[in-house]
Amino acid sequence: xxxxxxxxxxxxxxxxxxxxxxxxxxxxxxxxxxxxxxxxxxxxxxxxxxxxxxxxxxxxxxxxxxxxxxxxxxxxxxxxxxxxxxxxxxxxxxxxxxxxxxxxxxxxxxxxxxxxxxxxxxxxxxxxxxxxxxxxxxxxxxxxxxxxxxxxxxxxxxxxxxxxxxxxxxxxxxxxxxxxxxxxxxxxxxxxxxxxxxxxxxxxxxxxxxxxxxxxxxxxxxxxxxxxxxxxxxxxxxxxxxxxxxxxxxxxxxxxxxxxxxxxxxxxxxxxxxxxxxxxxxxxxxxxxxxxxxxxxxxxxxxxxxxxxxxxxxxxxxxxxxxxxxxxxxxxxxxxxxxxxxxxxxxxxxxxxxxxxxxxxxxxxxxxxxxxxxxxxxxxxxxxxxxxxxxxxxxxxxxxxxxxxxxxxxxxxxxxxxxxxxxxxxxxxxxxxxxxxxxxxxxxxxxxxxxxxxxxxxxxxxxxxxxxxxxxxxxxxxxxxxxxxxxxxxxxxxxxxxx
Numbered sequence: 207x208x209x210x211x212x213x214x215x216x217x218x219x220x221x222x223x224x225x226x227x228x229x230x231x232x233x234x235x236x237x238x239x240x241x242x243x244x245x246x247x248x249x250x251x252x253x254x255x256x257x258x259x260x261x262x263x264x265x266x267x268x269x270x271x272x273x274x275x276x277x278x279x280x281x282x283x284x285x286x287x288x289x290x291x292x293x294x295x296x297x298x299x300x301x302x303x304x305x306x307x308x309x310x311x312x313x314x315x316x317x318x319x320x321x322x323x324x325x326x327x328x329x330x331x332x333x334x335x336x337x338x339x340x341x342x343x344x345x346x347x348x349x350x351x352x353x354x355x356x357x358x359x360x361x362x363x364x365x366x367x368x369x370x371x372x373x374x375x376x377x378x379x380x381x382x383x384x385x386x387x388x389x390x391x392x393x394x395x396x397x398x399x400x401x402x403x404x405x406x407x408x409x410x411x412x413x414x415x416x417x418x419x420x421x422x423x424x425x426x427x428x429x430x431x432x433x434x435x436x437x438x439x440x441x442x443x444x445x446x447x448x449x450x451x452x453x454x455x456x457x458x459x460x461x462x463x464x465x466x467x468x469x470x471x472x473x474x475x476x477x478x479x480x481x482x483x484x485x486x487x488x489x490x491x492x493x494x495x496x497x498x499x500x501x502x503x504x505x506x507x508x509x510x511x512x513x514x515x516x517x518x519x520x521x522x523x524x525x526x527x528x529x530x531x532x533x534x535x536x537x538x539x540x541x542x543x544x545x546x547x548x549x550x551x552x553x554x555x556x557x558x559x560x561x562x563x564x565x566x567x568x569x570x571x572x573x574x575x576x577x578x579x580x581x582x583x584x585x586x587x588x589x590x591x592x593x594x595x596x597x598x599x600x601x602x603x604x605x606x607x608x609x610x611x612x613x614x615x616x617x618x619x620x621x622x623x624x625x626x627x628x629x630x631x632x633x634x635x636x637x638x639x640x641x642x643x644x645x646x647x648x649x650x651x652x653x654x655x656x657x658x659x660x661x662x663x664x665x666x667x668x669x670x671x672x673x674x675x676x677x678x679x680x681x682x683x684x685x686x687x688x689x690x691x692x693x694x695x696x697x698x699x700x701x702x703x704x705x
Contacts, residue, residue: 275305506534
């Protein structure tokens with residue numbers, strides 16, 4: 207006969223004084239350790255066909271924060287928890303995203319996704335209101351709750367600011383959240399697997415590069431300090447890896463955009479320990495480059511500014527399994543036509559290739575030569591044939607622009623704004639926008655921005671597939687009473703939606 211814990215306690219109440227821990231443990235108390243548990247956020251989502259949205263996992267009861275992601279039904283999910291709806295099929299359709307704890311594989315959490323029909327784009331930009339603070343060279347991250355976090359940047363006075371705000375698509379409005387501990391611009395901001403945002407580096411209000419980093423928690427709307435990088439840097443890249451760590455590469459260590467000190471160092475941020483650890487150096491020192499996570503988990507680094515201000519055609523791959531950088535093909539497919547480039551964009555396409563758009567081949571920031579060319583990188587091709595020149599050219603040469611993959615059937619890429627012009631004409635702020643067709647490999651003009659802008663950000667909203675374009679800077683031209691042209695440079699608070 208099994209006796210209850212209460213009867214045992216009564217019978218041996220004198221023993222309790224001597225061995226309370228053993229008796230409580232025998233009766234099922236808390237001496238056996240903490241159970242692992244896992245949650246997912248959000249638990250439901252609605253997306254148009256072809257759109258993507260991030261999910262976050264929170265693991266408690268163990269120091270092992272590693273998780274694996276899986277999906278049943280339609281669509282796919284990446285190793286970092288980003289779900290992508292199918293571009294074609296019968297709609298509406300459903301999917302279930304499941305995250306599993308590596309510490310205890312019996313512990314799982316799931317979210318349900320409804321995929322509606324494909325989104326139709328009208329090719330027009332409409333106002334999305336104004337931010338609380340004007341800013342350029344800032345960061346913008348889609349949060350798991352569907353809101354967009356906008357952080358730091360250069361404010362209206364041209365110096366780094368600490369403020370942050372969120373865009374709420376439901377109300378088409380911006381709301382202030384807690385400020386960072388440091389003003390910063392040209393920083394990186396990366397979503398972690400738990401849905402929090404890691405903000406690292408950049409320059410402060412005196413244009414000095416920072417080593418500090420901080421974490422934004424959407425649940426509290428506040429930033430908190432985390433471990434500092436091993437090297438102060440700005441104009442660097444930061445990429446979330448499949449293992450949940452963040453790879454930080456290169457950057458500039460003196461804050462001078464035109465003639466900076468290019469870094470070849472790289473480091474990894476571990477969200478479990480909150481620390482950065484130096485990894486092996488890159489093959490080529492670079493800043494203002496691009497970093498793209500490929501489907502096989504490697505990171506592709508392209509172009510940028512190298513030592514002595516050189517505009518780089520070199521590209522390399524980081525392998526997180528071997529912790530090594532290896533050279534891949536050069537962007538000089540045709541040396542008579544191609545060149546090194548910076549201020550370009552690199553966008554992952556549906557087929558796993560990467561389209562590299564525009565940029566600047568100029569030898570100095572004050573001597574620009576913006577490009578109307580684009581290239582494709584195919585990671586599945588043999589070494590020596592991975593880069594290819596796209597025959598179609600951009601409708602406008604541009605750099606400091608944005609490139610965002612749309613939620614249409616083809617996975618088209620929307621290219622907006624930026625600087626245009628040449629050394630002879632000087633840099634021009636662009637209001638033009640164009641679409642890249644990844645099937646025909648052609649660019650075609652679409653509706654123009656309401657406001658010319660460069661150094662802005664653009665984010666795909668998951669619910670309706672619209673693109674949110676945020677902030678940046680521009681130049682206003684007026685004529686004084688004597689007929690003289692007056693140019694006023696200003697930082698923008700406005701935002702627009704591409705429909």
